[in-house]
Amino acid sequence: MKLAPSPDAGLRLEVESSADWHLLLGILHDAQGAGFDLASHVGGRMARTADWRDWEELVLPDIREGFLAHLKTVLIAIESARLESASGPGHIWITRDDAFHWYSSLNQARLALEAIHHFGAGPSIDPARLSKASLKAFIRIQFYGAVQSFLLDMGLG
Numbered sequence: 001m002k003l004a005p006s007p008d009a010g011l012r013l014e015v016e017s018s019a020d021w022h023l024l025l026g027i028l029h030d031a032q033g034a035g036f037d038l039a040s041h042v043g044g045r046m047a048r049t050a051d052w053r054d055w056e057e058l059v060l061p062d063i064r065e066g067f068l069a070h071l072k073t074v075l076i077a078i079e080s081a082r083l084e085s086a087s088g089p090g091h092i093w094i095t096r097d098d099a100f101h102w103y104s105s106l107n108q109a110r111l112a113l114e115a116i117h118h119f120g121a122g123p124s125i126d127p128a129r130l131s132k133a134s135l136k137a138f139i140r141i142q143f144y145g146a147v148q149s150f151l152l153d154m155g156l157g
Helices: 018-035 038-042 044-048 052-084 096-117 132-153
Strands: 002-005 011-015 090-094
Touching: 002 132, 011 018, 011 132, 018 038, 018 052, 018 096, 018 132, 038 044, 038 052, 038 096, 052 090, 052 096, 090 096, 096 132
Parallel strands: none
Antiparallel strands: 002 011, 011 090
16 A cells, blocks of 8 residues: 555555555454444543543543544545445545544544553564564554554644
């Protein structure tokens, strides 16, 4: 897969193989995998306060709805492009309007994988010591972070 700026100041993902499509769909799986609920972690220390019930009732539903809307936007973009390319080589265009949805979805996936695998600080990770599943998750985290960085570098995140 290649990443490049698009002519309209967005981002073009050049998908080269079925493995690339699988990786992109992994964003959605990772973001919602293993029952991890990122929205409930957004409150942080709020969970230990008397106001938690109000937060849980009034704020969390909107956060969850927003996260799901971001994932839905990304899913539609991936599935539309994959269908158009018949699961072969193709392109996904990330417009300025959709960039935040992508950034958020990638972030959700990264945070969920971190919560599941407990990687910790990047430099201290020895890939040779990771299980096969953890190594695959670590590689996906690196990819998701790279796309997020590209979006930020272009002023899209």
